[in-house]
Structure formats: structure tokens, C-alpha cells
Amino acid sequence: MAVVSTDLIEDGQLLKECILIKENTKSPIDNRIWSKSEKKQWVIGLFSGTTFLYAARTIMPLCVVAVSEELHWDKTESGMVLSAFFWGYCMTQFLGGYLSDIVGGDVVLPIAACMWSLITFWTPWFAYLSTDKNYALYIVVLSRVLLGASQGFHYPGMTSLISRKVLENQRSFTYSVVAAGSYVGTLLTGSLGSIMMDEYGWQMPFYCIGLLGISWMLLMRYMLIAKQRWRNGGLSIYSEPLNEKTGKMEQKTPVPWLILLTKPAFWSLLVGHFCENNAFYILLSWMPTYFHENFPSAKGWVFNVVPWVITIPSSIGSGYLADLMINNGYSVTFVRKFMESVALLGTALFLSLISFASSYSMCLTCLALAVACCGFHSSGILVNPQDIAPRHAGSVFGIMNMAGAIPGFIGVYVAGHILEATKSWNAVFGQTAVVCLFGWIVFILFGTGKKVI
Structure with a gap:
């Protein structure tokens, strides 16, 4: 049996490796972690x-403010459109993780990206597909459900890849850097999207982001994934993780769900992620509307940009700090709970303080810091499935993110209903803070960074 060197850093070895691969194309060649490059x-x-x-x-x-004015949506209907995304997002989390664990994230991610990019590009067309208000609303809601379903494959697929290709003491930083893209994407929409919307109408951001998604899919497919598969003799980059003691590839086994369901650590993961996502999705979906209503003269590019600018370093910095603490001898359990405490307690604190703020600058500061605290979630619960179930991280993450998507359609919709009924933003932020505190208590009591399955 041919043996392929695990060091692919030197370009001079590439030809030799390809020859060896062709001699044994039926073997799972790429059974190692990623090299530095x-x-x-x-x-x-x-x-x-x-x-x-x-x-x-x-x-x-x-x-949503511009679209609702043009299409005559009230707050409840706007909330239904915003929350519809998470109905679809919830449906495909487990499937995305399961498929990624079986066939590899390199197969799943490009297909999903093609779907959500095309749906994004066509969204303005969907809004005008019917002249009847109700039919148009239902069509947009359906497109949002499909958008969520296609995006539901991304994070589980990404988690499955990282759990197999990155060492445990490097995962926090790696995952937090990748997850920081969520804040950069929100920043991109809030800045350039706001400018495009003001200059060319609300349709233009959909067209541009849809095209960017298609471009990314093609670049990943033909410049990175194809390159890896060429090195592997046409095989997927997927492999089972290596056993740290023997250095051999572990055998594939089904997820022991019955055992997992008896573990308090697993349930604390679901509860904590649910509670943090409840806060994040409410802020993500309703923050622009909050500023439009309470400070109508404020510039959209400011309040759509500032929270996400400060959240990027908080996400990346938390990952660096987490790996540094682990390398310095702190237990993985302590590090995960510490990071999640900053995320949940910090978010609850600043959401509570906003009820005492009256000026635009104070409200912006409180909401920006609340969002920034959410960035620590990337090195807390979000990476925890790779700790408790490294061989089944994609599947476990899929279940966790399915639970995390529930507040997306319930919490966001309920927030819109509360606003329609009470006209009180403090009521929305107050109940969100209480949910964060509950999630923190559960994860502190039952969470762990040790392998459970």
C-alpha cells in the first residue's frame, strides 16, 4: 500500500504525492489535519x-422598513417575513450536519451556496410576482423559508470540516475567525447595502449579494476544493479523524443518540445556544427598525455599521484568548464557561441598561456592546460540539443549531407582535435579557468541555 506524506507544505513534493495517490485512489488519502498553509x-x-x-x-x-412601506405590511406581517427565514433554517440543520459527517463539508457547502445565492438574487422578483398584497406576502415568506433551508447546511458543514482538520487547542481561534464572517457580512450589508438602498432602491442589495454568493461558490469549487481533490486523486477531502494515541484513522461509527440524550452537557448546549440566539436574532432583525422609529434623523449607515465593527474583534479576540487559556493549562470546560458567561451575562446587562438610556449615543452604545458580547459565543457554546463529540461534531452541531433556530422564528415574530400591541421596546429587550440569564445558569451548571461520546 502506498503511503502519502502528511506534509504538503513544500511544493516540490506535489508531483511525488500525486503519483503515489494514483497508485491507491481507493484509500481515504487525506486522513490528516490541515497543514499551516x-x-x-x-x-x-x-x-x-x-x-x-x-x-x-x-x-x-x-x-424591511422600505419594503413594508412599499408593499403595505404592518409590524406583525414584517415580523412574519423576518421570522420565516428561521423556519427553513431550523429544518435542515441536522441534515446538513449528518450529510457533512458522511460525505464531507466540501461536497455540501458549494451546493447549498448555489441555492441561497440564487434565492437572494431572485427575492425582489418574488415580491412583485403578484399584484395581490396577500399573495405577494406569502410568496416572499416562502422564499425566506427556502433561503433559510439552504443556509441551514453551512454551519454544520463548516463545523464538521474544522472538527476533523484542526487540532483541539487551535479550534477556538480557527472557528472564531471563521464565525467572525457573520459580523463582517452584517457590516457589509449595513454599510454598502444601506448606500445602495438609498441610491438605487431596496432591490439592488439583493442583486449584488446574490452575485457575490455565486462568485464565492465558484471560486471555492474550482480553486480550493478542486485543488484538494486533485491532490487526493479525485477523492473528497473528507476523512475520519485520527486517533491521537495510535496515529491511525478511526473507524466510522453512527452517532450514539440514546447515550447523548442522557447527557446533561448536551442539553445545556441546546438551552444555552437557544437563549443566546434568541438575543442575537432579535437584535439582528429588529435593531434597524428600532433606530428608524426612535431616532428617525439618525444615519442608517451608522447604526447598521457600528455594532458589527466592534463585534468582529470581540469574536476573533475571544477565540485567541480561549486557545491561549487552554494552552496555558486552563481546562476546556472552564474556558467554554468563561467565554459563554461574557456572552450571555454581558448581553443581558446591556439590554437591561438600554431602558435607562435616552440619548441616541447611549442607546447605540448599549446595543453595540450587547452585540459585541454575542461575539464571545463563537469560542464558547458554538465550538463546544467539537469538544463533547469530536467524531460527530457536524451532526451534534446540526441538532444544536436546530434548537438555536427556534427563537429565530418564535422570538423574532413575538417581538414584532409585542411591538404591535404595546409599542414598548423596553418590554422586548427586558424579556430577552431574562432569557439570556436563564441560558447562562443552565450552561454553568451542566456544561462541559470534555468528550462525552
């Missing part, structure tokens, strides 16, 4: 994909 390329690629993914996701929250 490979990890850099994949991090850049996945970061870019997450950026465009969130840019596509956040266009509707940015444009």
Missing part, C-alpha cells in the same frame, strides 16, 4: 463564505 487557505475561504452568507441573511432586516 492549507488551514490559512481554508480559513480565508470559509470566512468569506460566512461573510456572504450573513450578508444575504441580513438584507431583509435592513430593507
Whole structure:
């Protein structure tokens, strides 16, 4: 049996490796972690994909005021459109993780990207497909459901890849950098999207982000994934993780769901992620509307940009700090709970303080810091499935993110209903803070960074 060197850093070895691969194309060749150069390329690629993914996701929250005025939607109908995304997003989380664990994230991600990019590009056309208000609303809601379903494959696929290709003491930083793309994407929509909307109408951001998503898919497919498969003799980059003691590839086994469901750590993961996402999705979906209503003279590019600018370093910095703490001897459990405490307690604190703020600058500061605290979630619960189930991280993450998507359609819709009934933003932010506190208590009591399955 031919043996392929695990060091692909030197370009001079590439021809030799390709010859060896062709001698044994039926073997799972790429059964190793990424080299330094490979990890850099994949991090850049996945970061870019997450950026465009969130840019596509956040266009509707940015444009919902303009769209609702043109199409005559009230707050409840706007909330239904905003929350519809998460109905679809919830449906495909487990499927995305399961398929990624089986066939590889390199197969799943490009297909999903093609779908959500095309739906984004066609959204303005969907809005004008019927002259009847109700039919037009239902069509837009359906397109948002499909957008969520196609985007539901991204994070589980990405998690499955990273869990197999990155060492445990490097995962926090790697994942936090990739996850920071979500804030960059929101920033991209809030800045350039706001300008395009003001200059060319609300339709233009949908067209541009849709094209960017298609471009990213093609670049990943033909410049990075194809390159890896050429090195592997046409095989997927997917492989089972290596056993740290024997150095051999572990055998594929089904997810032991019955055992997992008896573990308090798994349930604390679901509850904590649910509660944090409840805060994040409400802020993501309703923050532009909050500023439009309370400070109508404020510039959209300011409040759509500032929160996400400061969240990018908080996400990346939390990942660097988490890996540094682990390398300095702190337990993975302590690090995950510390990061999640900053995320959930910090978000709850600043959402509570906003009820005492009256000026535009104070409200912007409180909401920006609340969003920035959410960035620490990337090195807390978000990476935790790779700790408790490294061989099934994609599937476990899919279940976790399915639970995390529920507040997307319930919390966002309920927030719109509360606003329609009470006209009180403090009521929305107050109940969101309480949910964050509950999630923190559960994860602190039952969460762990140890492998459970």
C-alpha cells in the first residue's frame, strides 16, 4: 500500500504525492489535519463564505422598513417575513450536519451556496410576482423559508470540516475567525447595502449579494476544493479523524443518540445556544427598525455599521484568548464557561441598561456592546460540539443549531407582535435579557468541555 506524506507544505513534493495517490485512489488519502498553509487557505475561504452568507441573511432586516412601506405590511406581517427565514433554517440543520459527517463539508457547502445565492438574487422578483398584497406576502415568506433551508447546511458543514482538520487547542481561534464572517457580512450589508438602498432602491442589495454568493461558490469549487481533490486523486477531502494515541484513522461509527440524550452537557448546549440566539436574532432583525422609529434623523449607515465593527474583534479576540487559556493549562470546560458567561451575562446587562438610556449615543452604545458580547459565543457554546463529540461534531452541531433556530422564528415574530400591541421596546429587550440569564445558569451548571461520546 502506498503511503502519502502528511506534509504538503513544500511544493516540490506535489508531483511525488500525486503519483503515489494514483497508485491507491481507493484509500481515504487525506486522513490528516490541515497543514499551516492549507488551514490559512481554508480559513480565508470559509470566512468569506460566512461573510456572504450573513450578508444575504441580513438584507431583509435592513430593507424591511422600505419594503413594508412599499408593499403595505404592518409590524406583525414584517415580523412574519423576518421570522420565516428561521423556519427553513431550523429544518435542515441536522441534515446538513449528518450529510457533512458522511460525505464531507466540501461536497455540501458549494451546493447549498448555489441555492441561497440564487434565492437572494431572485427575492425582489418574488415580491412583485403578484399584484395581490396577500399573495405577494406569502410568496416572499416562502422564499425566506427556502433561503433559510439552504443556509441551514453551512454551519454544520463548516463545523464538521474544522472538527476533523484542526487540532483541539487551535479550534477556538480557527472557528472564531471563521464565525467572525457573520459580523463582517452584517457590516457589509449595513454599510454598502444601506448606500445602495438609498441610491438605487431596496432591490439592488439583493442583486449584488446574490452575485457575490455565486462568485464565492465558484471560486471555492474550482480553486480550493478542486485543488484538494486533485491532490487526493479525485477523492473528497473528507476523512475520519485520527486517533491521537495510535496515529491511525478511526473507524466510522453512527452517532450514539440514546447515550447523548442522557447527557446533561448536551442539553445545556441546546438551552444555552437557544437563549443566546434568541438575543442575537432579535437584535439582528429588529435593531434597524428600532433606530428608524426612535431616532428617525439618525444615519442608517451608522447604526447598521457600528455594532458589527466592534463585534468582529470581540469574536476573533475571544477565540485567541480561549486557545491561549487552554494552552496555558486552563481546562476546556472552564474556558467554554468563561467565554459563554461574557456572552450571555454581558448581553443581558446591556439590554437591561438600554431602558435607562435616552440619548441616541447611549442607546447605540448599549446595543453595540450587547452585540459585541454575542461575539464571545463563537469560542464558547458554538465550538463546544467539537469538544463533547469530536467524531460527530457536524451532526451534534446540526441538532444544536436546530434548537438555536427556534427563537429565530418564535422570538423574532413575538417581538414584532409585542411591538404591535404595546409599542414598548423596553418590554422586548427586558424579556430577552431574562432569557439570556436563564441560558447562562443552565450552561454553568451542566456544561462541559470534555468528550462525552
